[in-house]
Amino acid sequence: MPFLKTSTLVTIERHIAEEAAFHPEATGEFSRLLRDFTLALRILARDVRRAGLNDVLGMTDGMNVHGERVKRLDIHANEVIYRAMDHGGHLCVMASEESDGLMSIPDDYRKGKYVLVFDPLDGSSNIDVNVSIGTIFSIYKRLDETATTPGTLADVLQPGYKQVAAGYAMYGSSTQLVYTSGNGVDVFTFDPTIGEFLLTFEKIRIPKRGRIYSVNSGNAHKWPQGVRDYVSNLLRPSEDGLRPYSLRYVGTMVADIHRTLHYGGIFMYPSDSSSPTGKLRLVYEVNPMAFIVEQAGGRATDGRQRVLDIQPDSLHQRVPCFIGSEDDVRDAEAALVAAGDF
Ligand code: AHM
Numbered sequence: 001m002p003f004l005k006t007s008t009l010v011t012i013e014r015h016i017a018e019e020a021a022f023h024p025e026a027t028g029e030f031s032r033l034l035r036d037f038t039l040a041l042r043i044l045a046r047d048v049r050r051a052g053l054n055d056v057l058g059m060t061d062g063m064n065v066h067g068e069r070v071k072r073l074d075i076h077a078n079e080v081i082y083r084a085m086d087h088g089g090h091l092c093v094m095a096s097e098e099s100d101g102l103m104s105i106p107d108d109y110r111k112g113k114y115v116l117v118f119d120p121l122d123g124s125s126n127i128d129v130n131v132s133i134g135t136i137f138s139i140y141k142r143l144d145e146t147a148t149t150p151g152t153l154a155d156v157l158q159p160g161y162k163q164v165a166a167g168y169a170m171y172g173s174s175t176q177l178v179y180t181s182g183n184g185v186d187v188f189t190f191d192p193t194i195g196e197f198l199l200t201f202e203k204i205r206i207p208k209r210g211r212i213y214s215v216n217s218g219n220a221h222k223w224p225q226g227v228r229d230y231v232s233n234l235l236r237p238s239e240d241g242l243r244p245y246s247l248r249y250v251g252t253m254v255a256d257i258h259r260t261l262h263y264g265g266i267f268m269y270p271s272d273s274s275s276p277t278g279k280l281r282l283v284y285e286v287n288p289m290a291f292i293v294e295q296a297g298g299r300a301t302d303g304r305q306r307v308l309d310i311q312p313d314s315l316h317q318r319v320p321c322f323i324g325s326e327d328d329v330r331d332a333e334a335a336l337v338a339a340g341d342f
C-alpha cells in the first residue's frame with residue numbers, strides 16, 4: 001500500500017496551521033501566504049472547469065457572455081496568481097513560466113521574506129482538449145530575510161534544496177493539491193460545494209520500484225544512447241516478471257508525476273540532439289517536483305546529479321530530468337553511465 005488514506009476531516013488551512021505550531025518561531029506569515037495561494041487555486045479550478053464554455057461563448061469577437069475579453073488560459077492563470085499574491089505582504093518577488101523577467105511586488109505593498117515561483121498552467125498542449133492540466137509552485141525564503149527591499153534575481157535563483165515548500169494542483173476529474181513543506185507529502189482534494197481543500201492522503205510514499213515508464217517516445221531517435229538502451233531494456237520481458245514495463249504519457253508533467261507518485265515507476269524528459277538540456281524548466285517545474293518526489297521517498301536527478309543540488313544560473317533554464325521510484329531512477333542513471341553518456 002503506497003499511501004495512507006486519512007480518517008480525520010482536515011482542511012488545508014488547518015493542516016498548515018498545525019504544521020506551523022511545531023515551529024515556535026513561526027509568525028503565521030507563511031500560513032497566510034498559503035491561504036492567499038489556495039484562493040488563486042480555487043479560482044483557477046473554477047476557471048479551468050469553464051474553459052471550453054468560455055471559448056464557445058466568446059467565439060465571435062473574443063468576448064465572453066460577461067463582456068470580458070477571453071484570454072488564453074495560461075495567461076489568465078498567470079494573472080490570477082499574481083493578483084492573489086502581490087498585496088499580501090508576504091512575498092518580495094515572484095517569477096513564472098509566463099513572464100520573461102521577475103514579477104515585482106508593486107511599490108505600494110510591503111515586501112515580505114518569501115519568494116514564489118510558479119508554472120501557472122502546466123500542460124498547455126492539453127488545455128484545448130480537456131485533458132488534465134495543473135499549476136506547479138515553489139516557495140523559498142529570500143537570501144536576506146531581514147530585508148524590506150524588492151527581491152532580486154539571486155533570491156529566485158536558489159538551489160532546489162533550499163525550497164521551504166512546494167506543490168502542485170492538478171485539475172483533473174477532481175482538483176487535487178499535492179503539497180510538501182519538507183515533512184512528507186500530503187494530498188488535498190477540493191470540494192467545490194464547500195470551497196475547501198480537504199486532506200485525503202497523508203504522508204504519501206512512492207513505491208521503491210514501479211512498472212510504468214513515462215516519456216515522449218517520439219523523441220527516441222534523438223535520445224542519447226544510454227536512454228535508448230534503458231528504455232529498450234524496460235520493454236524486454238524478464239523471468240522475474242518485473243518487465244516489460246507499461247508506457248503511460250499524458251504530456252502534462254503534473255499528471256505524469258502524480259501517477260508516478262502513486263503507482264511508482266519513472267517519468268523522464270531527457271536531453272536529446274535538438275534539446276541538449278531537455279525541455280522542462282529547472283526553477284518552477286523540475287525543482288518543485290523533485291522536492292515532492294524526494295519527500296515521498298523517491299529520487300530525482302538530471303541523469304547524473306541530484307536535481308535539488310543544481311545551482312540555477314537563469315530563470316528559464318532547462319534541465320534533463322529522471323524522476324520517480326528510487327530503483328527505477330538508479331537503473332536509468334546506470335544505463336547512461338554504461339553507454340558513456342557522462
Ligand atoms: P508547458 O509548461 O508549456 O505546458 O510545457 C511543459 C510540458 C510538461 O507538462 C510535459 O511534461 C511536457 O511539456 C510535454 O512535452 P512534449 O510535448 O514535448 O512531450
Ligand code: MG
Pocket residue numbers: 097119121122123285
Ligand atoms: Mg509547464
